[in-house]
Amino acid sequence: MSAPMISLESLTSRRPLDQLPVTAKSSGCTSSSCDVSTKPVDMDQAIWAKIKNHPCYSEEAHHYFARMHVAVAPACNIQCNYCNRKYDCANESRPGVVSEKLTPDQALRKVIAVANEVPQLSVLGVAGPGDACYDWKKTKETFKRIAGEIHDIKLCISTNGLALPDRVAELVDMNVDHVTITINMVDPEIGAKIYPWIFHHNRRYTGVEGARILHERQMLALEMLTARGILTKVNSVMIPGINDEHLIEVNKSVKQRGAFLHNVMPLISNPAHGTYYGLTGQRGPRAVELKALQDRLEGGAKLMRHCRQCRADAVGLLGDDRGQEFTLDKIPGEITYDPHKRETYREVVARERGDHATAKSEALEIVKAAGDGSFKVAVATKGGGRINEHFGHAREFQIYEASPKGITYVAHHKIEQYCLGGVGEEATLDGIIAALDGVDVVLCAKIGEFPKNRLMEAGVRATDAYGYDYIETAIGALYADKFGAEPQAATA
Amino acid sequence: MAFRIIASQCTQCGACEFECPSGAIRFKGEAYVIDPEKCTECKGSFETQQCAEVCPVPKTCVAAAAAI
Numbered sequence: 334m335s336a337p338m339i340s341l342e343s344l345t346s347r348r349p350l351d352q353l354p355v356t357a358k359s360s361g362c363t364s365s366s367c368d369v370s371t372k373p374v375d376m377d378q379a380i381w382a383k384i385k386n387h388p389c390y391s392e393e394a395h396h397y398f399a400r401m402h403v404a405v406a407p408a409c410n411i412q413c414n415y416c417n418r419k420y421d422c423a424n425e426s427r428p429g430v431v432s433e434k435l436t437p438d439q440a441l442r443k444v445i446a447v448a449n450e451v452p453q454l455s456v457l458g459v460a461g462p463g464d465a466c467y468d469w470k471k472t473k474e475t476f477k478r479i480a481g482e483i484h485d486i487k488l489c490i491s492t493n494g495l496a497l498p499d500r501v502a503e504l505v506d507m508n509v510d511h512v513t514i515t516i517n518m519v520d521p522e523i524g525a526k527i528y529p530w531i532f533h534h535n536r537r538y539t540g541v542e543g544a545r546i547l548h549e550r551q552m553l554a555l556e557m558l559t560a561r562g563i564l565t566k567v568n569s570v571m572i573p574g575i576n577d578e579h580l581i582e583v584n585k586s587v588k589q590r591g592a593f594l595h596n597v598m599p600l601i602s603n604p605a606h607g608t609y610y611g612l613t614g615q616r617g618p619r620a621v622e623l624k625a626l627q628d629r630l631e632g633g634a635k636l637m638r639h640c641r642q643c644r645a646d647a648v649g650l651l652g653d654d655r656g657q658e659f660t661l662d663k664i665p666g667e668i669t670y671d672p673h674k675r676e677t678y679r680e681v682v683a684r685e686r687g688d689h690a691t692a693k694s695e696a697l698e699i700v701k702a703a704g705d706g707s708f709k710v711a712v713a714t715k716g717g718g719r720i721n722e723h724f725g726h727a728r729e730f731q732i733y734e735a736s737p738k739g740i741t742y743v744a745h746h747k748i749e750q751y752c753l754g755g756v757g758e759e760a761t762l763d764g765i766i767a768a769l770d771g772v773d774v775v776l777c778a779k780i781g782e783f784p785k786n787r788l789m790e791a792g793v794r795a796t797d798a799y800g801y802d803y804i805e806t807a808i809g810a811l812y813a814d815k816f817g818a819e820p821q822a823a824t825a
Numbered sequence: 826m827a828f829r830i831i832a833s834q835c836t837q838c839g840a841c842e843f844e845c846p847s848g849a850i851r852f853k854g855e856a857y858v859i860d861p862e863k864c865t866e867c868k869g870s871f872e873t874q875q876c877a878e879v880c881p882v883p884k885t886c887v888a889a890a891a892a893i
């Protein structure tokens with residue numbers, strides 16, 4: 334059996350079927366009986382089972398699966414200097430954007446509406462604004478009701494950790510197997526510069542005293558979760574001059590205590606957001622500073638590089654927020670869950686992923702066999718691990734690096750969409766070219782002559798020759814071309 | 826004496842509601858309000874007023890007299 338009867342594209346597209354481009358070319362071993370595991374070689378089987386459909390935990394899964402957040406827990410038990418709760422939780426969503434605060438009942442309706450429409454949905458999270466473990470009754474009620482309707486949905490939670498030790502037993506009971514703790518320090522002296530106060534056991538603690546309690550509770554929580562086999566991701570906000578160097582220490586400490594992933598996020602600070610840091614002029618890190626720190630942290634707890642610092646009401650694949658399509662006013666008062674779309678999608682994905690894994694390992698062989706060299710590739714994609722977005726429609730590029738070490742995902746660069754209503758904007762193109770600084774090749778499903786030539790003048794080769802191929806397949810072929818191994822035909 | 830909430834400052838997070846030992850705070854219409862009949866200023870339960878202690882916005886849960 335080759336060519337899937339149903340393509341991923343037909344299941345997930347928001348356009349009518351007859352407008353779809355030709356179905357993706359399949360590559361390599363097209364038989365599902367080939368049974369290639371997509372599990373990374375150095376990963377435990379049990380852990381893989383937990384993360385393989387979680388877009389935030391698995392870099393591979395983020396091509397196929399989507400998450401949604403519901404903001405049901407607005408109360409918080411600490412104050413962070415990067416947060417002004419008069420507006421939003423700066424920690425878990427873009428600041429300044431007020432999110433819809435939902436009751437558990439509204440959350441249930443919204444999740445069902447999304448599950449019916451977005452077949453990629455696999456994870457439901459409760460994050461900011463507020464603290465999910467502190468505002469626990471609402472979080473718990475929401476989880477219970479949703480898990481009762483949609484049995485296979487994964488539940489996850491994001492928290493500052495202060496109240497977390499008190500919730501671990503219930504989290505285990507409710508099958509929540511992914512927890513994110515924001516840990517910005519392991520030294521209370523530094524903590525005092527980040528947290529003006531905490532509220533614990535019925536009183537407010539300030540300064541170093543407050544930060545010490547928070548620190549101890551965070552470490553305790555992490556140890557408790559690790560002991561119970563709950564996967565824990567640690568988020569840290571990088572604050573230049575305050576905890577940037579210190580995050581190396583944080584990385585070691587959390588790794589020791591079993592953190593599964595460490596995600597270093599840049600501080601977003603803007604006077605208009607009215608946060609303490611915004612008002613005192615504390616700057617956020619530049620992209621190069623962030624990357625330099627991330628590079629130094631390699632080797633500690635595994636780093637996450639595909640994080641999108643999503644809004645508290647984000648819906649969809651990482652990088653493609655469909656939250657605005659699902660605001661409460663667009664959701665009917667009565668709604669029932671229809672599992673059909675999600676089930677079909679999962680079957681098709683299982684097959685696709687086998688193919689993708691084969692294509693990936695073939696590409697890896699090619700890269701390793703070729704000569705010494707490295708280059709950077711920017712990919713326009715809508716998901717599914719393929720080059721399937723038009724240059725003019727892309728709102729971000731996924732950046733990959735190929736070298737004898739392999740093909741690795743480095744980052745994503747947000748851009749202004751070049752083509753709006755069928756016309757390209759020259760000024761936008763300049764911005765895109767600037768964002769592509771350091772990139773050697775752009776891969777997309779389609780690109781016009783004009784932008785292609787402009788990019789060429791700027792030293793970037795753009796091509797649609799690999800449209801609808803797997804990302805790695807194309808990169809492998811390009812790499813072989815450039816670094817002189819036997820010319821290999823693309824496997825597609 | 827009682828405490829009251831300055832509605833224009835309030836973020837409606839609701840933390841005060843579940844910390845209040847007297848059940849004096851509830852969401853009414855569009856805002857959180859403190860029932861002056863029920864508010865004990867936390868006397869007998871805690872040393873500090875819990876609503877003011879947990880509130881993220883300074884000067885939002887205040888002694889009613891001071892606000893007039």
Ligand code: SF4
Nearest residue numbers: 409413416422424463
């Ligand atoms: S934990 Fe979240 S909601 Fe609470 S103060 Fe920090 S950023 Fe804001």
Ligand code: SF4
Nearest residue numbers: 845864865866867876
């Ligand atoms: S002062 Fe105490 S009793 Fe009065 S409203 Fe605030 S928390 Fe409740």
Ligand code: SF4
Nearest residue numbers: 835836838839841880
């Ligand atoms: S704690 Fe403060 S901000 Fe939150 S609901 Fe009560 S008064 Fe409003």
